Amino acid sequence: MPDDEFGKIVRQGEQIFINTQKNAGQFVGNSLNCVNCHLDAGRKSNSSPLWAAYISYPAYRSKNKHVNTFAERLQGCFRFSMNGKAPAFGDPTLVALESYAYWLATGAPVGGTLEGRGYPEVKKPAQPADYARGEKVYQQKCALCHGADGQGQASAGKTVFPPLWGEKSFNWGAGMHDIKNASGFIKANMPLGLGGTLTEQEAWDVALFMDSHERPQDPRFNGSVEETRKKYHDSPTSLYGKSVNGHVLGAK
Known part of the structure; x- marks a missing residue:
């Protein structure tokens, strides 16, 4: 610098x-x-x-x-x-x-697309993403750092491993709430230091499991989960407004 x-x-x-x-x-x-x-x-x-x-x-x-x-x-x-x-x-x-x-970005071409930008797209696996399989992957590969309850770990008041759901995590408007985005990040980077070791199926399954939990409300919420989903989350890879285990996500 x-x-x-x-x-x-x-x-x-x-x-x-x-x-x-x-x-x-x-x-x-x-x-x-x-x-x-x-x-x-x-x-x-x-x-x-x-x-x-x-x-x-x-x-x-x-x-x-x-x-x-x-x-x-x-x-x-x-x-x-x-x-x-x-x-x-x-x-x-x-x-x-x-x-x-x-x-x-010094020396990078303005307006170009550099390899490694964003999160890589992970093609959909042979089987639809599944909550139960995702939970199993989470407990085996993720819970050590992020906790069995998904609330992460802190040391001396500083977050070391972030919470993946709940009040202290990203909200429903964040890109990581989308299973497609989350699977790309997870496949390339998780477990930490072992990026690329999960299969496509595991990445999609555990992304669905992570995004099947409640988190802070989308700040664009207009008073209706149904209408907010229709306006901002009308995607098959968004679980906002969907019922998971008897709970409508985003309704908290």
């Missing part, structure tokens, strides 16, 4: 990214840090790395149906994945995160 005033802001962005709770806690409403879903401080391929994201904006997003700047994309992360509130445009937190992403 450059040893000047710009480098100072880049370092701030890195620290916000690694320990969001400590360095941008006023914008966070759960127990997560950015690095929990964007591994290796936002540098790891196939873990939605910042260097590939930065060069991809401005871009149209179907999620909010307009062209988004990179700053607006970051705002969405705080609102949905962090279950918090979006920093205003020009806020030092956004400026630092943008600067860090810009520095990581």
